[in-house]
Each structure stands twice: as C-alpha cells, then as structure tokens.
Amino acid sequence: MSVLPILDVGLAFLVVGLAAWTVAARNLFASVVGYVAYGLLLALVWIRLYAPDVALTEAAVGGGVTGVLLITAGKRLGALEKDEAGATPALALKIVAGALALFVAGALAWVVVTLPDPAPTLAPAAAAAADGPGAGLGNPITAVLISYRSFDTMLEKVVLILAVIGVWSVGADSAWGAAPAPLGRPQPAGAMVLLAQILAPIGALIGVHIFWVGADAPGGAFQGGALLAAMWMAAMMARLTEPPRIDARWLRLALVAGPAVFLVIGFAGLGLAGDFFAFPPAFAKPLILFIETFMVLSIAVALPLLVAGPPNGRSAR
Amino acid sequence: MTPPVLAGLAGAALVGFGLYGLILHPHPLRKLLAFNLIGSGVFLVFGIVARRGAAAGLPFDPVPQAMVITGIVVAFAASALAVALILRLAAVSGKVTLDPEAWAKTPSTRPDGGGGQ
Amino acid sequence: MTPLIATTAGGPLLVLAILLPAAGVLLSLALGGRAAEKVALGLTPLGFALAWLIAMQVAAAGAPLVYAIGGLPPPLGIALRADGISAVMLLVTAIIVAAAGFYARAKFATPDGTAESRSALTFWIMLQAIWAALNLIFVGGDLFNLYVALELLTFAAVPLVCIDGRPETLAAALRYLLFALFGSICYLLGVALLYGAYGTLDISLLSQRVQPEAIVWTAAALMTAGLLAKTALFPLHLWLPPAHANAPAAASAVLSGLVVKGSFFLALRLWFYVLPALPSAAPGAVLGALGSAAAVVGSVLALRQARLKLLVAYSTVAQIGYLFLVFPLGLGAHAWSALGWGGGLMQILAHAFAKAAMFFSAGLLAEALGHDQIAGLRGAARALPLTFLTLGLGGLSLMGLPPSGGFEAKWLMLRTSAASGQWIWSLPILAGGLLAAGYVYRILAPALAEGEIELRARPQRARELIALALAMTALVLGFAPQGFFDFIEIGRPLAAMSAP
Numbered sequence: 001m002s003v004l005p006i007l008d009v010g011l012a013f014l015v016v017g018l019a020a021w022t023v024a025a026r027n028l029f030a031s032v033v034g035y036v037a038y039g040l041l042l043a044l045v046w047i048r049l050y051a052p053d054v055a056l057t058e059a060a061v062g063g064g065v066t067g068v069l070l071i072t073a074g075k076r077l078g079a080l081e082k083d084e085a086g087a088t089p090a091l092a093l094k095i096v097a098g099a100l101a102l103f104v105a106g107a108l109a110w111v112v113v114t115l116p117d118p119a120p121t122l123a124p125a126a127a128a129a130a131d132g133p134g135a136g137l138g139n140p141i142t143a144v145l146i147s148y149r150s151f152d153t154m155l156e157k158v159v160l161i162l163a164v165i166g167v168w169s170v171g172a173d174s175a176w177g178a179a180p181a182p183l184g185r186p187q188p189a190g191a192m193v194l195l196a197q198i199l200a201p202i203g204a205l206i207g208v209h210i211f212w213v214g215a216d217a218p219g220g221a222f223q224g225g226a227l228l229a230a231m232w233m234a235a236m237m238a239r240l241t242e243p244p245r246i247d248a249r250w251l252r253l254a255l256v257a258g259p260a261v262f263l264v265i266g267f268a269g270l271g272l273a274g275d276f277f278a279f280p281p282a283f284a285k286p287l288i289l290f291i292e293t294f295m296v297l298s299i300a301v302a303l304p305l306l307v308a309g310p311p312n313g314r315s316a317r
Numbered sequence: 318m319t320p321p322v323l324a325g326l327a328g329a330a331l332v333g334f335g336l337y338g339l340i341l342h343p344h345p346l347r348k349l350l351a352f353n354l355i356g357s358g359v360f361l362v363f364g365i366v367a368r369r370g371a372a373a374g375l376p377f378d379p380v381p382q383a384m385v386i387t388g389i390v391v392a393f394a395a396s397a398l399a400v401a402l403i404l405r406l407a408a409v410s411g412k413v414t415l416d417p418e419a420w421a422k423t424p425s426t427r428p429d430g431g432g433g434q
Numbered sequence: 435m436t437p438l439i440a441t442t443a444g445g446p447l448l449v450l451a452i453l454l455p456a457a458g459v460l461l462s463l464a465l466g467g468r469a470a471e472k473v474a475l476g477l478t479p480l481g482f483a484l485a486w487l488i489a490m491q492v493a494a495a496g497a498p499l500v501y502a503i504g505g506l507p508p509p510l511g512i513a514l515r516a517d518g519i520s521a522v523m524l525l526v527t528a529i530i531v532a533a534a535g536f537y538a539r540a541k542f543a544t545p546d547g548t549a550e551s552r553s554a555l556t557f558w559i560m561l562q563a564i565w566a567a568l569n570l571i572f573v574g575g576d577l578f579n580l581y582v583a584l585e586l587l588t589f590a591a592v593p594l595v596c597i598d599g600r601p602e603t604l605a606a607a608l609r610y611l612l613f614a615l616f617g618s619i620c621y622l623l624g625v626a627l628l629y630g631a632y633g634t635l636d637i638s639l640l641s642q643r644v645q646p647e648a649i650v651w652t653a654a655a656l657m658t659a660g661l662l663a664k665t666a667l668f669p670l671h672l673w674l675p676p677a678h679a680n681a682p683a684a685a686s687a688v689l690s691g692l693v694v695k696g697s698f699f700l701a702l703r704l705w706f707y708v709l710p711a712l713p714s715a716a717p718g719a720v721l722g723a724l725g726s727a728a729a730v731v732g733s734v735l736a737l738r739q740a741r742l743k744l745l746v747a748y749s750t751v752a753q754i755g756y757l758f759l760v761f762p763l764g765l766g767a768h769a770w771s772a773l774g775w776g777g778g779l780m781q782i783l784a785h786a787f788a789k790a791a792m793f794f795s796a797g798l799l800a801e802a803l804g805h806d807q808i809a810g811l812r813g814a815a816r817a818l819p820l821t822f823l824t825l826g827l828g829g830l831s832l833m834g835l836p837p838s839g840g841f842e843a844k845w846l847m848l849r850t851s852a853a854s855g856q857w858i859w860s861l862p863i864l865a866g867g868l869l870a871a872g873y874v875y876r877i878l879a880p881a882l883a884e885g886e887i888e889l890r891a892r893p894q895r896a897r898e899l900i901a902l903a904l905a906m907t908a909l910v911l912g913f914a915p916q917g918f919f920d921f922i923e924i925g926r927p928l929a930a931m932s933a934p
Contacts, residue, residue, distance in 0.1 A: 008320050008323055009323065012323050012326070012327045015327055015331075016330045016331065016334075019330070019331050019334045019335070019354050020334055022334075022338070022350050022351075022354060023334045023335070023337060023338035023342075023350075023351060023354070028344060028346060028347065031347060031350060032346070035350045035353065035354075038354075038357075042357055045324060045327070045361070045364075046364065048320050048324070049320060049321070049324055049361075049364045049365065049367070049368045049377075050368055050371070050376040050377045051364055051368070051377060051382050051385070053382060053386060054360075054364065054386060054389070057385075057386050057390075058389060061389050061390070061393050062357070062389060062393075065393065066353075066393055066396060069393075069396060069397055069400055070346075070350070070396070070400070073346060073400045073403065073404060074346065076404060076407070077346055077403065077404070077407060077413065089342075089343070093340070093341065094341060096340075097336070097337050097340040097341045098337060100336065100337075100340070101333040101334070101336040101337035101340075102333060104332060104333060104336055105330055105332055105333025105336075106329075106333075108328070108329040108333075109325065109326050109330075112322075112325035112326070112328065112329060112362060112365065113322055113325060115325075115365075115366070115369060119366070119369035119370050119378075121369075121370030121371070121372045121378040122378055122379075122380045123370050123371065123372040123373050123375040123377070123378040123379065124372050124373035126375070126379045126380065127374060127375055128373070140375060140379035141379045141382050141383050141386070143379070144379045144380055144382075144383040145383045145386065145387075148380075149380075149383060149384075149387075152383075152387050153387065156387045156390055156391060159390075159391055159394055160390060160394050162394075163394035163395070163397055163398050166398045166401070167397055167398055167401040170401050170402055170405040171405075222386055222390060303393070306393070306394060306397035306398075307397065309400075309401055309404065310401060310405065
C-alpha cells in the first residue's frame with residue numbers, strides 16, 4: 001500500500017469522525033466548532049477527488065463564510081441553551097432514528113459501491129464542446145456553468161437574492177432600511193485588525209485572480225466572489241468598515257447585477273445567436289467574462305449580507 | 318480501496334449521521350448542522366460520480382462537479398436564512414423551541430387571523 | 435439525437451414564462467419602494483397571456499412544446515417541455531397569483547409618499563418568485579434544474595409565513611424551512627444516483643434508459659420521500675398547519691392552493707414520466723395508503739380546530755391526501771389509467787381554487803370580526819353574506835358535492851377504483867367526503883344561526899368578489915368538457931396505450 005491510500009483512509013476517518021462529533025457533542029458550541037473544522041477538511045477530500053473547483057468553493061464557503069455564520073450564531077445561542085437542556089430525546093426515538101439512519105446509510109453505501117462500470121459520463125461531450133458554444137474556455141466546469149447549464153447558474157443567483165431578502169425580512173419593521181449590526185466586537189483585537197489590514201487587500205487580489213483565470217484554470221466567478229466576500233467580512237470583523245444600509249441604491253444594484261446582466265445577455269442571445277442564452281461563437285468568451293464579472297460582484301455582496309443578518313436599530317431616513 | 322469508493326462510503330456515513338442528528342436534536346441549530354452534514358454527504362456522492370466519469374482526457378465529468386458548486390451556494394443560502402430565523406426567534410421570545418404545542422398555548426390573534434404588522 | 439429534444443414552435447414562450455416573473459423579482463429589488471407592487475401587478479396580465487398562448491400552442495400541436503436552452507440540447511444542455519398538464523398548471527398559477535396580488539393590495543399597498551416597508555417589499559418580491567419557481571417546475575425538463583426550482587420555491591415561500599414577525603410565525607417558518615430543506619436534499623441525492631446510473635438528467639432521455647434495478651428504486655424512494663415532506667403528506671404534515679394558518683391570508687391562499695402542488699407535481703413527473711418502466715403496483719399502493727390516511731386524519735383534525743384558518747389549513751392536509759390516490763388509480767398502462775389521471779388532475783385544480791377562495795374569505799372574516807375563532811361566528815353570515823357564500827361554495831367542492839370540481843374529481847376516482855377492481859380506495863374518498871361535510875358544517879352552522887355580531891370593519895366588495903370568483907371557478911370545473919380531459923392527456927407517456 002503506498003502512502004496516498006493510507007492518507008486517504010486517514011482523511012476519510014477524520015472527516016467522518018468530525019461529523020460524528022458534530023452530531024454527538026453535548027454542547028451546542030462544541031458541535032458548531034466541530035462542524036466548521038469538518039467543513040475545512042472537506043476541501044481536502046475534494047482535492048483527492050480531482051475537483052479543485054469544488055475544493056476552492058468548499059474552502060471559501062463551506063469552511064470560511066459558513067464558519068463565521070455558524071460560530072456567531074453558536075455564541076449568541078450558547079447562553080440560551082442551558083434553559084432547554086431538559087429536553088433529552090426518549091430512548092425509543094433514539095432507536096428508531098438510529099435504525100432509520102443505519103438503513104439509509106447502508107442502502108446508499110451499497111448503491112454507491114455498485115455503481116455501473118464503465119460509468120456513464122458526459123466528459124467526452126463536454127470536452128468535444130470546447131470547440132462549440134463554450135469556445136475558448138479551457139475550464140470545462142466554467143463552460144458547463146455558464147453555457148450548458150446557464151439556467152441553473154442564473155436561477156441559483158436569484159436563490160441567493162431571495163435568501164438575502166428573506167434574511168432582511170425577519171428584522172423589525174422600524175429597522176427597515178437601516179444597516180445590519182456590526183460584525184465584530186466594539187474593540188476588535190489588535191491582531192485581528194492587523195491581519196485584516198494585510199490580508200484583505202491580498203485576498204481581494206487573489207479573489208480577482210481566481211475569477212480571471214477561472215475561464216481556463218480551476219476557479220471562476222463563484223470562487224473568486226466568495227473570496228472577495230470573505231475579505232470584506234474580515235474587514236468588517238476588524239471594524240475597518242461597517243455593513244452598509246440595506247436601502248442603499250448601490251447595494252441593491254450590486255445584488256441584482258449578476259443575474260440581471262446574465263438575463264439581459266441571455267435574452268439578447270435570441271437576436272444575436274438565434275436562441276435564448278446562446279452566445280454568438282465569435283464573442284462567446286468576452287461575453288462570458290462580462291457576465292461573470294457582474295456575477296462576482298453580486299456574490300461578493302450577497303454572501304457578507306447573508307452573514308450580517310437583518311437590519312438593526314432604527315431606520316433614520 | 319480507491320478514493321471514489323472511499324469517498325462514497327464516507328458520503329453514506331455522513332448522510333447517516335446527519336439523518337440521525339436531524340431527527341433527534343430538538344435544537345434548531347443542531348438540526349441545521351445535521352442538515353449540512355447530509356448535504357455534504359450528497360455532494361460527495363456527486364463527487365464520486367464525477368470522478369468515476371473521467372474520460373476523454375478529463376480527470377472528471379464536469380457536469381456533476383458544476384452541480385456541486387451550485388449546490389454548495391444554495392446550501393449556504395439555506396443556512397443563512399435558517400440562522401436568521403433562529404436568532405430572531407431567540408431575540409423576540411427568549412426560546413428557540415420548534416414544538417408547536419409550546420406556541421399554541423399563547424395564541425395571539427391578529428386582525429386577519431394571521432397577518433398584521 | 436432523439437427528435438424529442440429539438441426546439442419546437444412556441445418553445446421560446448416557455449423561457450419567457452419563467453424569466454418574466456424572475457425579471458420582476460430583480461426589478462422590484464433594484465427599484466425598491468412602491469415599484470415592487472407595480473411590477474408584480476403589472477406582470478400578472480402578461481403572465482396570464484403567456485400561459486394562454488402556451489396552452490393554445492400545445493392544443494394546436496397536440497404534442498408537447500420543447501425548448502433547448504441556448505440551442506444546446508440535452509444531455510449536456512437543459513430542455514424545457516410543456517405538455518397538457520404543464521399548460522393547465524401555468525394557467526391556474528397565473529390566475530391565482532393575480533387574484534392573490536389584487537386581493538393583497540389592501541394590506542401591502544405602499545401609498546404615495548410613504549417609505550418602502552419591510553412586509554410590502556417581501557410580499558411582492560416573494561409572490562413573483564413563487565410564480566417563477568412554479569412555472570419552472572411545470573415546464574422543467576431536467577431533474578437538477580428542477581432541484582433549483584424547488585429551492586427557489588422554498589426560499590420564496592418561507593419568508594411569507596413569518597411576514598408579520600410574531601414568535602409563533604417565526605417558529606412555524608423555521609419548521610417549514612427545515613422540512614423543506616430535508617425534502618430538497620433527499621430529492622438531490624436521488625438525482626445524484628440517477629446521474630451516476632445513466633449519465634443524464636433529462637426526463638425524456640432518462641425515461642428511455644431507466645431499468646427496474648436497485649439504484650433506481652433507491653433514487654425513486656429518496657426523491658419521493660423528499661417530495662412528500664415538501665407536499666406535507668401524512669405523516670410528514672406537521673409543519674403545514676401552523677405555517678399556512680399564520681401567514682397573511684393572501685399568502686396562505688398561494689401556499690395552500692399552489693405551493694404544495696409544486697412538489698406534488700414533481701412527484702407526478704417522477705413516477706409518470708421518468709419511471710414508467712418501473713412496476714407501479716407496490717409504490718402506488720404505498721402512496722395511496724399514505725394519501726388515504728392523510729384524508730382521514732387531516733379531516734378529523736380539521737374538525738377539532740378552534741380557529742377558522744387552522745381548520746382550513748388542516749383541510750389542506752386532508753385534500754393533499756386525495757391527490758396521492760392518483761398513483762394507485764392512474765399509474766401504469768391500464769385501460770382505466772386515463773380516468774384516474776383525469777381525477778387526480780381535477781383534484782389539483784378544484785382544491786387550488788376552492789382553497790384559495792376559502793383562505794381569502796377567512797382573511798376577510800378575520801379582518802371584519804377582529805378574530806377567527808369559530809365559536810365567535812354566531813350570526814356572522816347575515817353580516818357578511820358574500821364571504822360566507824364563498825366559504826360555502828368552496829366547502830361544497832371540498833366535500834365533493836355536485837356540481838363542483840371536487841365532485842368531478844372524486845367521481846372520476848370512484849369510477850376508476852370500480853373499473854380497476856381496487857374498491858379499497860373508494861373508502862377513504864367517501865369517508866373523507868363525510869368528514870369534510872362535518873367541518874364545513876362546523877363553520878356554516880353557527881354563522882347561519884341567529885345572533886348579534888359587531889363588525890369592526892366591512893370588507894371591501896372587490897376583495898369579496900375576488901374570493902367568490904375563485905370559488906365559482908372551483909364549481910364550474912365540474913362542468914369540464916371532454917376536450918379538457920383530452921388536453922391533459924397530451925404528452926402523458928403510455929397515454930396511447932390506455933386510451934379509454
């Protein structure tokens with residue numbers, strides 16, 4: 001057995017162990033910490049599955065942004081938890097839930113191990129299509145996301161926007177229009193400020209780079225946007241900047257920019273290339289990069305807003 | 318064991334643990350974490366399907382990988398909405414129980430039997 | 435490439451039907467303030483016209499409309515497909531969304547000079563988002579694209595539940611969200627397995643490749659379980675009553691009349707369109723049994739509610755139960771399948787209109803009386819005759835009395851259970867009808883009795899008429915001509931084999 005398989009087995013055990021810890025931990029906050037560590041480790045699993053694009057996404061979103069979201073929530077709820085400690089589930093429920101979970105996991109494991117061989121795949125079609133409508137895109141995942149499954153990608157950005165409005169909508173009526181509560185403590189630690197001052201500009205540059213190379217190499221609009229979002233969040237946590245008012249015009253426009261530009265170019269496709277969401281071959285790559293630029297903007301704005309929560313305080317207009 | 322098979326077994330285990338936690342934990346944040354475990358297990362299944370589909374010089378089938386990227390975004394948005402609801406519930410009522418019985422005891426009727434601002 | 439997946443005439447209309455309300459969402463957020471209401475209401479006639487055009491094209495072609503997005507056909511690209519039932523559902527959705535929009539103006543209007551408000555912006559944006567999501571569900575041809583549609587629907591529906599911000603509405607919304615997320619992830623896992631087995635997610639390509647093997651059964655079980663959780667079929671119904679009863683009436687009507695039908699529609703797509711190769715007796719029996727239990731349990735619980743909106747919400751749990759009888763009565767290539775299929779579709783439509791009308795009326799009544807306690811309705815029918823007429827007509831359809839869409843649906847289902855020798859399914863249909871009569875009587879009897887009642891405000895006549903129009907539609911459905919049943923056969927796999 002070579003070194004890599006041993007590492008793989010170790011990694012799998014670690015990931016599953018952290019998942020078990022997340023479920024079994026007695027304390028709410030311990031469970032949250034377990035989950036965040038789990039999210040970061042998952043990125044490694046994705047690298048081992050030859051999925052660098054997914055690994056980047058998982059690290060930025062599953063590990064980074066989700067981590068901030070959950071740890072903030074866990075801290076705020078930790079104080080409440082003691083009042084509800086009395087509600088321990090009954091043994092019968094434990095047995096039923098355990099049996100059901102075991103059955104589902106067993107069936108799934110069996111089916112996954114016995115997947116058909118050779119596996120059906122669209123990889124040849126996607127590779128051949130490099131000369132087609134995804135022309136000039138060296139990264140087949142970007143071609144799939146923006147060209148072949150453009151409808152998924154565009155509507156998923158609408159999902160993101162609905163989630164932002166949903167988060168805003170749980171706020172108080174009197175706060176509507178105001179900014180969400182600050183992300184960081186009133187006096188952030190000096191190290192945090194220093195880190196954010198150094199990290200944010202570098203991270204932002206890397207984010208732009210990841211987006212830009214995403215057409216040909218691993219990366220793309222989502223990964224780049226997520227990294228930019230993380231940098232903005234770091235700056236807010238260090239109180240270098242504050243969350244914006246939710247009625248700010250620039251904010252609303254930045255949020256809708258990605259899907260709106262996608263939609264407009266998608267409509268234009270009917271005239272330019274004969275079909276909705278078709279790109280004229282000569283302009284495919286610049287058009288795709290143009291759409292992605294606005295996607296990056298929308299993602300970079302939406303993710304921090306989802307973490308920042310509903311508007312807070314009173315709306316002074 | 319090849320990485321895809323290993324990842325497949327890990328994915329199945331994650332779905333199992335998540336399902337157990339989702340049913341068992343009364344706390345909504347714990348339920349949310351459990352839901353995310355199931356989610357990542359499902360994404361891993363997509364991952365092995367993608368890896369097994371390696372062909373034509375590509376080390377993976379890009380279609381399932383693209384779906385995972387879309388799925389991760391949606392799962393994060395779901396977590397954010399759930400966290401916002403949980404925190405707001407805790408802030409306005411001081412408790413986070415989902416038990417409808419606990420809420421039925423204090424019905425507050427509004428002009429249209431539900432709405433009102 | 436199979437000819438099924440080439441774009442047909444009229445195909446571009448399908449893209450427009452989805453993107454029109456989606457563009458409305460983006461425009462409403464960008465402009466903010468009063469614009470959201472104007473955009474949403476302004477789109478309703480356009481959306482209805484599109485649905486009408488699509489229905490006309492389907493009828494003219496006698497075959498489904500297809501559109502390959504970007505000119506890129508499946509399996510690599512995504513196709514949209516509208517058949518008979520898609521066109522009918524697009525029309526029903528356009529009508530009920532428009533009714534909800536005009537009904538809701540009294541509550542969520544933003545008058546000149548007032549600032550943008552939380553509840554109004556949320557309501558108008560989410561109403562359009564629900565519309566976009568449902569339209570995609572009705573015409574989607576790719577199982578992963580349909581997953582995105584399911585998530586759109588969830589994210590649009592949940593904030594409507596807690597729009598008024600009381601703690602119990604937040605708890606109801608949270609429970610709804612957790613159930614819905616669980617449902618989507620189960621569905622998604624099934625999608626992953628199907629792709630792993632066959633390398634495509636296009637519904638028509640899959641239907642040609644699917645074999646009755648372990649992975650398909652696993653995927654089908656997972657996807658069905660997820661869709662049942664989202665449709666609130668017994669025993670996964672617990673989230674529905676508090677969620678639907680606590681939303682504002684306009685939202686309740688959309689949630690109960692349309693949103694639960696979205697996930698049900700996908701269950702139909704799955705079993706009738708993706709998996710016709712699977713033997714249908716066992717899954718049909720399981721789904722039918724759960725549906726029967728829902729019809730009885732939901733009705734019994736409805737009988738015990740003290741609040742009108744909760745009663746109407748529990749009645750939804752029961753009526754969803756009937757929908758699932760379409761699986762034992764319509765699946766498979768039998769001579770009687772078309773009859774059961776027609777009954778199931780009629781039940782979707784009749785319930786959508788009747789339930790929307792009843793939630794609108796319950797909302798008007800609660801605004802007029804200041805409460806919706808059934809015990810306090812004595813004498814209310816004299817004070818609010820139009821509202822109670824609507825409740826009565828809606829109730830008629832729920833009970834399944836002639837002449838109404840509900841009667842037509844149950845009559846078709848009863849005939850199918852006789853024709854197919856599955857007598858057992860006639861029991862829940864009859865029992866549920868009797869129980870429904872019981873809970874409708876509980877509303878109407880005290881209201882019709884003599885009594886003094888004080889109105890806080892008289893409901894607007896226009897809003898009463900919107901509700902009445904929907905209830906009348908539920909009634910008129912009972913007179914649906916044969917042409918309607920021929921239309922919903924368009925595009926149904928096996929339809930040719932089971933023509934009556």
